[in-house]
Amino acid sequence: MAPSHVLRCCQRVLAWIPVIFIALVVCWSYYAYVVELCIFTIPNTGEQIVYLIIFHLSFIMFVWSYWKTIFTKPANPSKEFCLPKADKEQYEKEERPESQQEILKRVAKDLPLYTRTGTGAIRYCDRCQVIKPDRCHHCSACDMCVLKMDHHCPWVNNCVGFSNYKYFILFLAYSMVYCVFIAATVLQYFIKFWTLCRRKSAENCPKNQLPDNHAKFHVLFLFFVAAMFFISILSLFSYHLWLVGKNRSTIEAFRAPVFRNGPDKNGFSLGFSKNIAQVFGDQKKFWLIPVYTSLGDGHTFPTRLVNIDPEQPTVDLQPSIKSNAADGQANPRPLSESQNRLLGNDQHFAEDHSVKDAIKTEDDHTVTVTMESES
Numbered sequence: 483m484a485p486s487h488v489l490r491c492c493q494r495v496l497a498w499i500p501v502i503f504i505a506l507v508v509c510w511s512y513y514a515y516v517v518e519l520c521i522f523t524i525p526n527t528g529e530q531i532v533y534l535i536i537f538h539l540s541f542i543m544f545v546w547s548y549w550k551t552i553f554t555k556p557a558n559p560s561k562e563f564c565l566p567k568a569d570k571e572q573y574e575k576e577e578r579p580e581s582q583q584e585i586l587k588r589v590a591k592d593l594p595l596y597t598r599t600g601t602g603a604i605r606y607c608d609r610c611q612v613i614k615p616d617r618c619h620h621c622s623a624c625d626m627c628v629l630k631m632d633h634h635c636p637w638v639n640n641c642v643g644f645s646n647y648k649y650f651i652l653f654l655a656y657s658m659v660y661c662v663f664i665a666a667t668v669l670q671y672f673i674k675f676w677t678l679c680r681r682k683s684a685e686n687c688p689k690n691q692l693p694d695n696h697a698k699f700h701v702l703f704l705f706f707v708a709a710m711f712f713i714s715i716l717s718l719f720s721y722h723l724w725l726v727g728k729n730r731s732t733i734e735a736f737r738a739p740v741f742r743n744g745p746d747k748n749g750f751s752l753g754f755s756k757n758i759a760q761v762f763g764d765q766k767k768f769w770l771i772p773v774y775t776s777l778g779d780g781h782t783f784p785t786r787l788v789n790i791d792p793e794q795p796t797v798d799l800q801p802s803i804k805s806n807a808a809d810g811q812a813n814p815r816p817l818s819e820s821q822n823r824l825l826g827n828d829q830h831f832a833e834d835h836s837v838k839d840a841i842k843t844e845d846d847h848t849v850t851v852t853m854e855s856e857s
């Protein structure tokens with residue numbers, strides 16, 4: 483076996499270490515909570531049953547979403563984004579970047595692409611030999627192009643992207659619920675054990691109703707570990723909720739996507755509630771369950787930076803926006819996935835700066851309208 487293959491295998495095995503670490507901590511927390519706390523420490527049967535039921539509910543949801551985040555394969559660009567054989571051979575023969583761009587442009591004109599590189603070129607992955615769909619990026623850890631790539635997460639040893647972003651958010655949410663529930667229910671026993679320990683160390687230990695055995699070490703650690711994990715996940719979870727509300731990936735938050743008119747960090751934003759629906763789906767009853775409900779196919783995304791289809795029914799807008807519309811300005815209503823796909827041709831793409839400016843200035847109003855109409 484070639485040394486590079488051995489190295490690659492070692493890297494693959496080592497990449498599982500963070501996941502195994504989390505799995506061991508979760509297994510220990512299960513044992514510590516169920517056996518050491520609920521069975522050995524809590525004297526009241528009613529309290530035991532209530533704690534065990536809620537604990538198992540949060541445990542199942544947490545493990546389920548974690549499992550789905552780890553084992554959902556990242557989505558890759560479909561075959562239509564690969565260069566046809568003749569074009570690929572020609573591309574490889576060409577040495578001048580300008581000629582290569584010409585080939586890419588010719589192939590890309592039939593594809594629903596709105597984003598470009600910083601220099602305005604078609605985004606192409608030489609490694610995967612594929613034209614990158616909008617929001618798609620190459621992950622060096624996975625060695626593949628990942629649709630709507632957010633980031634590569636070592637704690638799940640997987641790319642977080644279009645196929646598992648909802649699961650990732652739920653994993654963060656349920657791990658926080660799990661930690662909060664453990665910390666809140668353990669707290670009173672933590673305090674009792676803590677004071678018991680201190681009294682014992684002063685060799686003046688009164689009779690205590692709690693068992694003075696190894697359970698106390700589990701209970702003490704349980705509180706510390708749950709509180710520590712909760713604090714560290716809280717900021718990450720808040721950040722990702724903010725990203726979902728803005729319809730941005732972590733990569734896009736650091737570097738705005740470049741459209742044909744230039745970079746625009748809000749290019750994919752459709753308004754708060756529509757942005758949430760993009761990740762969690764249309765039906766609220768499925769939002770908290772780690773099953774696939776995200777909208778779209780991951781290759782093309784609705785963007786507001788396109789012309790408005792005059793055949794679409796109009797939505798009820800605020801008076802201020804109505805007056806703008808009456809003045810002849812474009813209505814920045816987002817387009818649906820299918821409509822967006824149809825706008826792949828150059829002629830449909832809004833190069834018109836007045837349209838884009840109108841969209842930009844009305845951005846905040848649109849969000850307000852969307853939220854108000856739903857409340």
Ligand SMILES: [Zn+2]
Nearest residue numbers: 607610620627
């Ligand atoms: Zn790639």
Ligand SMILES: [Zn+2]
Nearest residue numbers: 621624634641
């Ligand atoms: Zn990756």
